[in-house]
Amino acid sequence: MQKLLQGLQHYQTTVFGSQRELFERLSEGQTPEVLFITCSDSRINPNLLTQTEPGELFILRNAGNLVPPYGALHGGEAATIEFAVAGLGVKDIIVCGHSHCGAMKGLLAPPAQTDFPALSQWLHHAESTRRIVRDKYAHLGDAALLNVATQENVLMQMENLRTHPVVASGLSQGKVKLHGWVYKIETGEVFGYDPQICQFKVLTEQRASLSLPERQFMALEI
Numbered sequence: 001m002q003k004l005l006q007g008l009q010h011y012q013t014t015v016f017g018s019q020r021e022l023f024e025r026l027s028e029g030q031t032p033e034v035l036f037i038t039c040s041d042s043r044i045n046p047n048l049l050t051q052t053e054p055g056e057l058f059i060l061r062n063a064g065n066l067v068p069p070y071g072a073l074h075g076g077e078a079a080t081i082e083f084a085v086a087g088l089g090v091k092d093i094i095v096c097g098h099s100h101c102g103a104m105k106g107l108l109a110p111p112a113q114t115d116f117p118a119l120s121q122w123l124h125h126a127e128s129t130r131r132i133v134r135d136k137y138a139h140l141g142d143a144a145l146l147n148v149a150t151q152e153n154v155l156m157q158m159e160n161l162r163t164h165p166v167v168a169s170g171l172s173q174g175k176v177k178l179h180g181w182v183y184k185i186e187t188g189e190v191f192g193y194d195p196q197i198c199q200f201k202v203l204t205e206q207r208a209s210l211s212l213p214e215r216q217f218m219a220l221e222i
């Protein structure tokens with residue numbers, strides 16, 4: 001906690017001044033163009049990863065970057081999505097999973113329900129992912145299974161997004177686009193789902209040539 005208090009002090013005395021104009025402008029309102037849905041995992045920093053400033057990403061985070069289907073749960077996810085699309089008019093929605101995701105590990109090897117009753121219930125929103133992985137990829141080893149689960153989960157949560165009326169309406173009018181990403185913590189790479197080839201592929205060309213083995217490993221035929 002002490003580190004955070006020191007950080008606040010540093011922010012207020014050193015950092016804020018250099019961005020005062022930005023924050024004064026932002027105090028009048030926000031106009032983010034992207035809703036970024038990702039995991040609560042402490043190793044992901046959406047603004048660092050995308051080199052964006054405050055005010056540019058509307059961020060929704062939870063364990064496993066899950067999007068309960070519309071009507072399944074009157075929780076914060078539906079309200080956040082509704083406000084982002086209908087209130088702020090975001091143009092793009094990104095569902096970003098990540099490597100070494102604890103929620104995906106928990107999905108593949110569920111913890112004792114008595115220890116994590118809320119988490120166990122929450123992961124039901126990824127039951128389709130678990131089922132697909134179990135039925136389709138049973139031949140894979142643990143590490144590959146985790147990668148596959150992470151990618152399949154991003155795709156399933158994109159499907160769930162489409163059940164939200166504001167998203168369905170935005171998609172039908174061409175006002176909103178959905179994107180599926182997977183962030184690889186150990187290389188900094190981001191893989192995006194390409195519906196043309198039904199695979200995730202690295203989004204940054206320069207790094208692609210440097211990390212072909214990882215790219216092939218992450219790629220998934222669906």
Ligand SMILES: [Zn+2]
Pocket residue numbers: 039040041063064065098100101102103104
């Ligand atoms: Zn995670």
